[in-house]
Every structure is written in structure tokens, then in C-alpha cells.
Amino acid sequence: MKKSMVGLGFAVCMLAALVAGCGSGSQKTEKEAPQAASQEIVAYGVIDPQISAQQIIADKKGFFAAEGVKVTNKLIQSGGDISPLISGGTAQVSFETPYTDIAVAANNVGVKIVAPMADIGNTQAVVAGKNVTIQKAKDLEGKKIGIAAGAGVLIAIRNMCTELGVDINKIQFVILSPSDQIAALDRGDIDLMACWEPWVSNAVKAGGKLLFSGLNSYLPDKQGPVSWLSFYTTMQVTDQFLKEHPQEIQAMLKALKKATDFIHEHPDEAAEIIAKEINLDKEQVKRIMGQNKYSMQFDDHFKKSSDEMASFMKEMKNIPSKPEFRQYADPTLLKQALPELVTVAE
Template identity: 50%
Template sequence: MSKISENKKIISLSTILLVLCLLIAGCSTGAHSSASSSSSSKKGSSNVIQAYGELDPQVSGQQIIADKEGFFKQEGLNVKNHLMPGPDQNAALISSGTAQVIFGSIYNNISVAASNVDAKLIAPLANAGNTQSIVARKGLNIKSAKDLEGLKIGATTGSGVIVAIQSMCKEMGVDFNKIKFVNLQAVDQLTALEKGDVDAIAVWEPWVGKAVAAGGKVLFTGKKSYLPDKKGNVNWLNFYMTVAVSGDFYRNHKDEAVKFLKALDKATAFINQHPDEAAAIVAKEIKIPTSDAKRIMAKNDYSMAWNQNFVDSASVMGNYMKAMKNISKVPALSSYSTPDLLKQVDSKLIQVNN
């Protein structure tokens, strides 16, 4: 599901080759359309908006609801939704003109911007910091945050959830350098935790739920702490899901882009007002148990407010990515985003400037 680590790679050689493939063949390689028709729809058609998201309730929750509840149609839009396993193709899809709209995370937005792809982030959609978690193995006795020093934590190198650990260490006086990180992908983290090969894992949903079901205990997330010496709300990681459009779509189809945001605004309200119904709709579309969708979506803050938390999160994530050598320079938020279209939807959503 939502995978910070899967947003960590910028455009690699394989992505560049994919761009060429898309330019030549006009294909949408590897994409899974949520509609019954194939992805060979006319590319760049002014009548059909090609929107690419993920098989993830936090990345594409509003995208799915806006489609299934008819909010796009209410705005007079013909939107073709495509749901992919992850965000790896986003840069190529935007570069080739295959996608007019992409849904992803702020991590992915920064990667795309650092690769000089012509795209504009036009709204935040959800803060998923509470799904990014550190889960201890069954039977591990943690009496204080300092007990994490010397422990083995399974984590994917470069994954954004590590920001939450860094923030916790800074606030709780824990020596980050004394934590022993074991580089593992999410599925391997779960196996290692169950075997006792690691003391804890730094992971995201749905792996958090799987780890807890196997006897693990959540120590803290980006937004909540369950540590013995620190319980309650924290601000250790704000991780935003967003919607972005191609530069061409932003410049030449602003009216449609505003209508698209209006539909997403309606979908946001629907999720917050009818959480169980929304979870059932999303679960059916991405083919996961409704109980999983409810658990994951309940942890997220679905809001399109362009606020200080959102602005700060972009800076924090950008600096982290640079420190991890995933990007060479941190792009300014104003260089790859704009609140001007969202302001036309509801000026109250704009609570701070870039």
C-alpha cells in the first residue's frame, strides 16, 4: 500500500527507457485501469482526463470516491482513472503526456521536481504520518525511548518513516547512531520480526496491521507515541499525499483542473462524513478487505488544507532526501507547486503561502 520507500527512487535508467517507450508507443506500461476499457484511450484528449493513482486508500482515496460517487461527472468532467501498484512510473507518464493528473506523495513530488519533469502539485490530500510506524516484536520489553539504543530495527534504506525515528530521537534524547538498522523491504521486515531476527521494524500500512496481528506492538508513529515515557500526540512525521498535474494541463486547462479539485473536495468531505461507506467503496475498488481499508483510512487525516504542516513537511522531506543522496538539490516548494487553483475551490483552504 502506501510506501514511502517506493517513492525514494528518482528517474533511473529504466525510467528513462520507459519515457522513450511511452513517447514512441503511446502506451501506459504496467498501469492497471480502474475502468473496464484499456489504457489505449486517446492520449492528451481535451475530453478525457487521464488520472493515475495507486492501489492505496491513502494515495487514491479521494480519486476513487470522486469517480464512484459521480463527483467528477457532476463537475462536467470525463475522467479515466488508472490505479497502479506504486508511483515508479509517474515521472514517465507526465513526461510523455500520457497522464494529465498523478496522485502520489510529497516524496514523489520532490523526486519528480528534482528530475526537472514539468509538473505542478496543486493540492495536498491527506496526511498519512500516522500510518508510518515503528513496531516492536512480540515480547520485547521497552521501558523508555532510550531502550531503542542498541536494538536492531528493520527498515528500508531511504524510507521516509526513518524521519519519524530521527525526530523521536531528537526529542527524547536517544542517540540515533546507536540504533542498528537492517536494510529490509517491507515483506521481509515482517518475516524478520516474526522470527526475532530484528527487535522492531519501521514500516507502513498494511504491514503495520500484519505485524500487530502477528503479536507486534506499535511503539510510535509519525503522529502518535505509545512509548512508556511519551504517550499521546506527537509531530514526528507529516507525510502528505498529493495531487499534481502536468505542466501542459496546468497552463492550458486550468478551468478543468479547478473542476477536478472541486470533485476531490467533495470526495474529501464524503470520506470524513461517511468513513465506513467510503472505506467499503475504496476496498472494493482496490480489492482489499473492508476491515483493512477502515483501519488504514481511520489513521489518515483527509484534508486539502494548504497549511504550515504541509509546507514544512516538504522542506523536511526534501532535506532528508538530499541527506540520503536521493536528490542532489532540494527544489523549492514554490518551484513545483501552486495553491492558485485550490484557492478558486475554497480560499479558506489556503492557510499559508509557500
């Protein structure tokens, strides 16, 4: 996989640019398509099955067209590049993560998440080197962990330490890029690496041992599902687009729900469609997608995760202030289009 895969470390580098800046499917569907929208909508996304899976499926399976909206997907290499596009008004509709939305909102840019797309916390993980033995979580104390600057996987490490009684102050963090982490882990310069896909899988293939992710633990003294990091991908629109095109947004949301259902019901075909669109190996795409929870449920867990991310960003000094959740998220149109998906407390 390429550097486009989701990780918060690289997104930090785009904030300076942000502040400074302050193909269509043809398959027929069973139902007759509503009257097509007169305006073509350009939806920005990323060459990444974690961020743009539903966006791609909704296009290639004709779900957008079936809901009467003309959508052209524009997929770019790095999610971090979407921040300045939102800030400058180019990306009126986009798919990225709350990190991006929080960053632009903190810099007084009008943007709203209209729906979550997936929880990809399972792809944010910690891997031990092949010669490192971890018999219990406390064994992490005194170890060196490679991590990218500002990487959100640090939230998972913190929550793990709190739950399992590990003194995080006794862990030495070494700032390294994902590729440098792989090399350093192989040489033994670091004991563990904290990163995201595809680097996690690459480290495991090289002999490393997966210890835990944001959603699952494989530690000897803690195994099974955990809630150490929920890292969501989202659909967001600018405030102006939200005000001027509510019907189009609702139509897109209905199409994206169809795409979400398709991913669950036809994982092989979904992976094949996405792999072809972003020029990646089908099996690799299927494996990564299998780790994600594709859901548009706008609930309290999503809000809590976003609040935690905003607090983390403020602490890391990635943003000047922490915006309130409703400053960058609004479930109103999702509730009107698909009321069963919205359960967040008002």
C-alpha cells in the first residue's frame, strides 16, 4: 500500500498549509432513478479503502445515480491534502476523518460532518520486534516505541496504560516516520512501533508481533475487544454547501447507506471494485477492509471519540483551541434521510 493509508501523524504536517489557506458507474438499479440533479457534485476522497470505500461503491454500483445525484469522485493521494482544499472552498464535499474537521473548525473554517463512514481503530496498532518478549503489559515499561509525530495511536497507548496499570512515563517514545519505524524495528534500534496500515502488516510480515490495536488486544494479560481508540472516517461538507444543497446531501447519504450495506453483504465484490479503482491488490484491500467497522451510525460513541480526538489535538498543540462537537458535526440531514442511524444525545 502507499502512503495514502490513514494515519494521524502525516496530517499534522498539513496544518500549516491549512492556516495559511484561512468515475461514474453505469450499472442499472432495480428502482427507477429519481429526477437527476442539475448540478454535478465533486466529492473529494482518498486513495484508501478505509476512507473512500462507500464513496467508490456508491459511484461504481450506481447508487448515487439511483438517488438522483450526479457525483464525480476525485480521489487524491493523501488525506492531509484535503484540509487546505476545505479551507479554500474547493472541497465542498469530502471524505476524510474527524481530525481534518476538527483542525479546520479550530481555524474558524465552516465545515460539518454529516455522517460517519467507518471506525478504523483496529488498523492503528502497536507491534513488538521479533526479538522482543512481552509477557505482560507492564513489560512495556523501559521499552523504546517508534511513533510518528502527533500520531493518534498514542491515544490507544495511553488508554491501554491506564487500564492495565502501565506507567507511560517509563516508556521511551522515539519520533520516526512509518518507513523508518520498520527499519529501526528490524535493526533493533526500537523495541516496538506504533503505527497504522499498511505499516502494521508489513512489520508483522517481517517477524514482528501484533500486541494491540485501538479495538483489540493480544497482550497475554488482556486479550479480546477493547475500546482504546475509535478512529472514524467521515463525510463532511462546507457550511455553505450544507445550507444551499440539503436535498443533494440527503440523497448522497441514502446512496452511501446502500454502499455500506453492499460492503457487508458482498465483501469480495466490494473489495474487487475498490481495488480496481485505486489500483491495489484485491486481497490486500479485502484484508484491510475486514478490520474496519463500516457503519454510518451517528451515536454517542462517535461523539465521545471525536471529543477525545479534539482534546488530544489541543494537548499536542496541533490546534489553537478545542472546538465544540456541534461546531464541526451536524446530524440533522442524516436524521431526516435515515432517522434510524442517529441516536446521539442532543
